[in-house]
Amino acid sequence: MSDEPLRIVHCFRSPVGGIFRHVRDLAEAQTSAGHLVGIVCDSSTGGVHEDRLFEAIAPFLALGVTRTPMQRHIGFGDLAAARRTLGILHRMKADVLHGHGAKGGVYARLFGTSMRLGGRRVARLYSPHGGSLHYDPRTMTGRMFFALERMMERFGDGVLFVSDHERRTFINKIGEPRGRTTLVYNGLRDEEFVPVEAMQDAADFLYIGMMRDLKGPDLFIDALADTSRTTRLPVSAAMVGAGDDLPRYREQVRLLGLSDHVRFFDPMPARDAFRLARHVVVPSRAEAMPYIVLEALAATKPMIASMVGGIPEIFDEWRHGLVRPTVEQIAQKMREALDDPIQFAGLMPPAESLRARFSAGVMATAIERTYREALRRHS
Missing domain, CATH: 3.40.50.2000 (Glycogen Phosphorylase B;)
Known part of the structure; x- marks a missing residue:
């Protein structure tokens, strides 16, 4: 079982900046390791540069790249976006849902839980990448997001932090994580x-x-x-x-x-x-x-x-x-x-x-180990 290829789907909102770079590198390394990888993200952000990056990586992703509208802030539009995204993820039949950023983290954990209730064995992982952790805990918005983060912990199988600072920020603003956590630094190619x-x-x-x-x-x-x-x-x-x-x-x-x-x-x-x-x-x-x-x-x-x-x-x-x-x-x-x-x-x-x-290979190996540990706990 530990050597079988995994069906991995990365879910995030905006395909720009560091999150997009992280997902691309990770997807490339996971594909090279023999896994079936897909991406689900927003269709309303990004530009010509990001379109070219998608064109370069899409042919190598067995589960493809699916872009659908996802709004940045919480609102009524989330209901329609969530319904569309849930349908997409069900069709991909993922073994692993890895959410990146606040919106991707909510989708991966909630929809992974829905799939699990439907009988599918799926790991639900979350990487904050800063995201909601940037908010000030003294503000109403900050308190709302941190309460949501605390609630979402019960729907996930683990949190992957990209720095020790991010882990400490989570503890200071949200509390000691209730589930498993892993520190995995971002990595570069040779x-x-x-x-x-x-x-x-x-x-x-x-x-x-x-x-x-x-x-x-x-x-x-x-x-x-x-x-x-x-x-x-x-x-x-x-x-x-x-x-x-x-x-x-x-x-x-x-x-x-x-x-x-x-x-x-x-x-x-x-x-x-x-x-x-x-x-x-x-x-x-x-x-x-x-x-x-x-x-x-x-x-x-x-x-x-x-x-x-x-x-x-x-x-x-x-x-x-x-x-x-x-x-x-x-x-x-x-x-x-x-x-x-x-x-x-x-x-x-x-x-x-x-x-x-900071090696891309070390990063991908550590993250795959986290995926498999989560799947073993729910086998």
């Missing part, structure tokens, strides 16, 4: 440890990610303005990403007089974006275990990153590039990087250390 050199006319700094305040593009822009003002140099930047708030960030750049020195780009593969600048900045206000930090360091890009979420776990003892997500601290590190780029680069975590701790 080819991602090949260095990426900046192009000859590269910008000084790169922001790459979703265009929303949680990820800190506004802090990045203000820090650029501060650095330009204090150094009296034309500090340049590339900003790669999309989102509803993008027009606001373009206007922020204009109002600060940075239009001649900041270029905006549509979403693109991270390693292509790394060529656009000499340093990478991740100014997030909150994170779980962001792939972009792993990718940039593996590509030997000097980095400035917020000291939030699981990011310090990635840097380990090499913490010179870490800052609090404030304009003042980001700008100070920008000045350090510009003053002595060789010394700054030498203070980054070595690629060999990263490879030993």
Whole structure:
């Protein structure tokens, strides 16, 4: 039984950012291991870049890619979305339902329970990836989501955390997990440890990610303005990403007089974006275990990153590039990087250390072990 291929379905809402990257890597590794894998996610988010990623992976997924409308916030539309998704998952006849993010976690656990009541042996796993854990427990919204998270525990077979920080946040905001938990770091493929050199006319700094305040593009822009003002140099930047708030960030750049020195780009593969600048900045206000930090360091890009979420776990003892997500601290590190780029680069975590701790193969093996343990408990 332990060697039999599994029918694995990954369920999540938005096919953008770190969750999508995590699911793609995991699905690829699980397919290579002989499992039958499928994806169910939202059809109303994502763009041309994400469509290309789906086109690349879909032919290898035996259970296919099914996209159906899923709204971000809780509302009446969830009833219709839930009914559609339940039908899709029943047709896929999964052995494992793995939900990613808050909405995917609810769907995987509730619908997995429904399938189990119908006689199907199915494991119900949940990976928060930050998700509802970003909410403030002092707010009504936060209390509502944390109460929902606590209630949903009874419908799941385990929670997989991508960082120890995420696990501790769960305990602090929701309580000690009542079920089984597993810590599995995100992992990179071997080819991602090949260095990426900046192009000859590269910008000084790169922001790459979703265009929303949680990820800190506004802090990045203000820090650029501060650095330009204090150094009296034309500090340049590339900003790669999309989102509803993008027009606001373009206007922020204009109002600060940075239009001649900041270029905006549509979403693109991270390693292509790394060529656009000499340093990478991740100014997030909150994170779980962001792939972009792993990718940039593996590509030997000097980095400035917020000291939030699981990011310090990635840097380990090499913490010179870490800052609090404030304009003042980001700008100070920008000045350090510009003053002595060789010394700054030498203070980054070595690629060999990263490879030993963050491997896609190790990640997939640990997650499969969790799946099989859950199935054995309910055999």
